[in-house]
Amino acid sequence: MKEGNDGFVRADQIDLKSLDEQLERHLNRVWTMESNIKKQDQLSSSFGAASATVTPTVIAATSAPPARQRQEWEIDPAKLIIKTVLARGTFGTVHRGVYDGLDVAVKLLDWGEEGHRTEAEIQSLRAAFTQEVAVWHKLDHPNVTKFIGATMGSSGLKLQSEGGPIGMPSNICCVVVEYLPGGALKSYLIKNRRKKLAFKVVVQMALDLARGLSYLHSQKIVHRDVKTENMLLDKTRTVKIADFGVARVEASNPNDMTGETGTLGYMAPEVLNGNPYNRKCDVYSFGICLWEIYCCDMPYPDLSFSEVTSAVVRQNLRPDIPRCCPSSLANVMKRCWDANPDRRPEMDEVVTMIEAIDTSKGGGMIPGDQPQGCLCFRSHRGP
CATH class of the missing domain: 1.10.510.10 (Transferase(Phosphotransferase) domain 1)
Structure with missing residues (x-):
């Protein structure tokens, strides 16, 4: 991401035609890579602990990799319950859900193993997504759907079913917003x-x-x-x-x-x-x-x-x-x-x-099948 002359962060030349597509195709590989690195670090630490002569207190302080700091827009997957499907799309599904006691809509995106980007491209796309989500997370207006948070590649997601909760694959990403019943x-x-x-x-x-x-x-x-x-x-x-x-x-x-x-x-x-x-x-x-x-x-x-x-x-x-x-x-x-x-x-x-428009005198559209209806109204209507 680059900054404009006015100090506002702006999008760079990467084609961000669809944020969903980026998530689905590319970012999962980054999280998989990070997970593998952590596993290797843990194995290395365990091997070192078996052969080292240092005291146990020193081992405890140095063997575990540092935990990744959660972004302010990241949700706690343990607090999310995903329920019925509201809609299905090309790149995922939208469900009703509950997050920390709130009624929410949850968009699930399965990144899968698609795409063959370089590590640099993946990191750039991930940085772009993080920047954009950070912007949306701070928006607050009564006529803008409230963005509650997102999580990427978490193993803590659960889908609520008639038989009880079902664990979701770790490559599932979700975006959580307020649920609007209308x-x-x-x-x-x-x-x-x-x-x-x-x-x-x-x-x-x-x-x-x-x-x-x-x-x-x-x-x-x-x-x-x-x-x-x-x-x-x-x-x-x-x-x-x-x-x-x-x-x-x-x-x-x-x-x-x-x-x-x-x-x-x-x-x-x-x-x-x-x-x-x-x-x-x-x-x-x-x-x-x-x-x-x-x-x-x-x-x-x-x-x-x-x-x-x-x-x-x-x-x-x-x-x-x-x-x-x-x-x-x-x-x-x-x-x-x-x-x-x-x-x-x-x-x-x-x-x-x-x-400034005066609504006291009416002026709404008059159905064409009424005698006083608008003469320019088409007889064939609808999508």
């Missing part, structure tokens, strides 16, 4: 795609998301994959930003932030085009999310991946804003998804704009 915002919107959301609910959800992103940007963090699928709801329907798999500490030089990272449909033109970008790519994605929250619909449902990329970059394609959308909200969308990143507002300005 599920993904995207799922909530899909459930409401016919009846829509009240305008007050739309504005409150938008405000939650805007405040969370404003906080991340104040901490020099660029999320890079802002979409409703990566936003979770707590029991009071508060929106919290989650899934920091491709997030980066913002580089002071925009040329160091390149590559098509994110999800198609939410990605800013400069990202799609492979140009340098900064935190304003999150602002663009927020504009798409705001449209989605208002409409309870998907952007560009009838276009292929290649068509979306071409149209967004070359034809300035954006989702159609319904005529029933209040101008105050539509203005926020348009400013956020401006093709020129410099013309997009900062997220703290977006927060101010949304706070």
Whole structure:
């Protein structure tokens, strides 16, 4: 990791397209190597103890290798109980769990024995992961999912089953965050795609998301994959930003932030085009999310991946804003998804704009099957 001119730690030129992939492919070998070294040290110490003439007190003080100091973000595996599966993905599973009495979500990653990196590359990737996790561990905001901790390559993990606890393989890594019972915002919107959301609910959800992103940007963090699928709801329907798999500490030089990272449909033109970008790519994605929250619909449902990329970059394609959308909200969308990143507002300005919206007169999306429904609303809906 390198430091920018402003003193903030930034990502180096290593392609950190997915933090999960790095963990799964490379870091387990480091821990296996360390474990083997410790075993060799212990064997050497035991052999030395059998042939040495020094006193037992000296042997006790010198034979055992020093214990590795636990990082502040590392959890105690003995306090974690892993329960039912919540979701399955390409690189692991997400479970419900309990950590030290708290309800948590646990992402399990099996690093396996993949990859053939050099020791230097592995150590560099491990250092990058440690740096990023240390940053996330210190984040504290009501609209950001609380990161509780992580552990890498521990033999103390237990999976709770009907027959009792089951020990997990030592190459399993886990990331522990607060458990949010409301599920993904995207799922909530899909459930409401016919009846829509009240305008007050739309504005409150938008405000939650805007405040969370404003906080991340104040901490020099660029999320890079802002979409409703990566936003979770707590029991009071508060929106919290989650899934920091491709997030980066913002580089002071925009040329160091390149590559098509994110999800198609939410990605800013400069990202799609492979140009340098900064935190304003999150602002663009927020504009798409705001449209989605208002409409309870998907952007560009009838276009292929290649068509979306071409149209967004070359034809300035954006989702159609319904005529029933209040101008105050539509203005926020348009400013956020401006093709020129410099013309997009900062997220703290977006927060101010949304706070100023008057929700007392309604203005929520009207279902198309009602007589007074919006005429520009499509008849075929949903994902």
